[in-house]
Amino acid sequence: MPVTENAPEVHKGLAGVVADYTSISQIHEETNSLLYRGYPVQDLAARAGFEEVAYLLWHGELPTAAELADQTATERAHRTLPSNVRDAILELPLTCHPMDVCRTAVSVLGAHDPHAEDSSPQAELTKALRLWAVLPSVVALDQRRRRGQELVEPHDELGYAANFLWMTFGKLPDPAVVKAFEVSMTLYAEHSFNASTFTARVITSTLADLHSAVTGAIGALKGPLHGGANEAVMESFEEIGTADRAEAWLDDALALKKKIMGFGHRVYKHGDSRVPTMRGVLENLVEHFNRPDLLDLYTTLEAAMTERKGILPNLDYPAGPAYHLMGFDTNIFTPLFVASRVTGWTAHVMEQRAANSLIRPLCAYVGPERREVP
Numbered sequence: 395m396p397v398t399e400n401a402p403e404v405h406k407g408l409a410g411v412v413a414d415y416t417s418i419s420q421i422h423e424e425t426n427s428l429l430y431r432g433y434p435v436q437d438l439a440a441r442a443g444f445e446e447v448a449y450l451l452w453h454g455e456l457p458t459a460a461e462l463a464d465q466t467a468t469e470r471a472h473r474t475l476p477s478n479v480r481d482a483i484l485e486l487p488l489t490c491h492p493m494d495v496c497r498t499a500v501s502v503l504g505a506h507d508p509h510a511e512d513s514s515p516q517a518e519l520t521k522a523l524r525l526w527a528v529l530p531s532v533v534a535l536d537q538r539r540r541r542g543q544e545l546v547e548p549h550d551e552l553g554y555a556a557n558f559l560w561m562t563f564g565k566l567p568d569p570a571v572v573k574a575f576e577v578s579m580t581l582y583a584e585h586s587f588n589a590s591t592f593t594a595r596v597i598t599s600t601l602a603d604l605h606s607a608v609t610g611a612i613g614a615l616k617g618p619l620h621g622g623a624n625e626a627v628m629e630s631f632e633e634i635g636t637a638d639r640a641e642a643w644l645d646d647a648l649a650l651k652k653k654i655m656g657f658g659h660r661v662y663k664h665g666d667s668r669v670p671t672m673r674g675v676l677e678n679l680v681e682h683f684n685r686p687d688l689l690d691l692y693t694t695l696e697a698a699m700t701e702r703k704g705i706l707p708n709l710d711y712p713a714g715p716a717y718h719l720m721g722f723d724t725n726i727f728t729p730l731f732v733a734s735r736v737t738g739w740t741a742h743v744m745e746q747r748a749a750n751s752l753i754r755p756l757c758a759y760v761g762p763e764r765r766e767v768p
């Protein structure tokens with residue numbers, strides 16, 4: 395059926411649609427700025443730990459020393475994977491993507507949580523904190539089992555970022571890498587109504603439980619148009635090889651109408667607010683590990699893309715090579731994003747629940763006219 399003249403206006407991809415209120419984060423597209431609860435994300439990355447950022451997203455204010463100590467004690471007490479979840483992960487085939495492992499782990503955690511259906515604010519906060527605390531164990535175990543390595547138990551003396559690296563690599567981490575990793579976690583934590591967060595809010599709007607919302611959000615984040623792009627950037631870099639091949643590679647890809655991963659954004663049209671900070675992190679890592687070749691490839695491809703299409707990098711562009719230098723396997727990059735974004739997702743779950751309205755848009759029908767069944 396053709397679209398008729400009086401058909402309703404359709405906003406494909408909900409582009410430009412304001413779907414609800416939020417007090418969690420604010421994007422200023424014109425000035426490329428991003429605020430978490432009013433604080434510029436760059437300042438949080440420079441002056442606050444990721445644990446403080448998590449607290450801020452959930453509670454609306456930065457923690458006092460006592461509040462932070464309390465949260466840290468809870469986080470450290472819930473880092474260890476319950477044996478039933480560990481066994482469920484170990485049974486999954488190595489052929490499945492690590493995002494499938496994350497999604498399954500959160501689902502299994504929910505199924506075993508006796509309070510899964512308790513949606514009181516206190517119960518939601520407890521579930522959010524525990525998920526955040528345990529996800530590094532899920533991601534670290536998955537990278538290690540794929541490398542044929544044994545599980546490493548959490549290190550109670552280490553902060554969130556250092557412990558994550560400890561459990562993944564089995565040795566005390568280099569402080570330069572800890573700082574780089576922590577900044578990336580802060581930058582990835584929250585970004586208003588992106589596709590995965592909106593998924594979490596849609597699921598919450600039906601009054602389903604928090605674990606269901608996070609499981610769905612992980613599914614939405616997996617795709618390469620969203621979180622999966624950080625892995626895809628590294629795959630492109632590996633395909634290109636060296637900076638001198640970047641322009642020809644780009645021209646071939648554009649001629650084939652391919653999307654160049656790590657470039658473009660639905661909201662930012664003049665650059666992603668988080669890229670300068672993450673690029674700084676990448677530059678530090680490049681110097682630390684003496685890998686100027688990687689930065690060369692990064693800048694050459696970026697310059698060529700800007701020149702050919704005028705499309706700028708998003709956060710996944712510097713994050714991909716930065717995670718590579720930190721030592722993570724490429725297929726684990728998007729699960730790292732999950733470990734961070736679970737803070738933002740769960741803050742949105744709580745916000746949605748506190749002022750809920752079922753999310754159920756309309757659509758414009760373009761199928762056959764009414765007809766008789768023969």
Ligand SMILES: CC(=O)SCCNC(=O)CCNC(=O)[C@H](O)C(C)(C)COP(=O)(O)OP(=O)(O)OC[C@H]1O[C@@H](n2cnc3c(N)ncnc32)[C@H](O)[C@@H]1OP(=O)(O)O
Binds near residue numbers: 653708710
């Ligand atoms: C953390 C994050 O999730 S950030 C996003 C991560 N995703 C990526 O990096 C994937 C690559 N980027 C993209 O696919 C897109 O830029 C998106 C999906 C992020 C945003 O897309 P939209 O806002 O829907 O823009 P849309 O896809 O309509 O693009 C507008 C135009 O720019 C082009 N374009 C946008 N991004 C790219 C890109 N990365 N490579 C090539 N062309 C692009 C489109 O082809 C389109 O061209 P056309 O008008 O000639 O058809």
Ligand SMILES: O=C([O-])CC(=O)C(=O)O
Binds near residue numbers: 582661
């Ligand atoms: O906001 C978006 O659409 C995607 C994004 O950058 C994010 O989720 O961090």
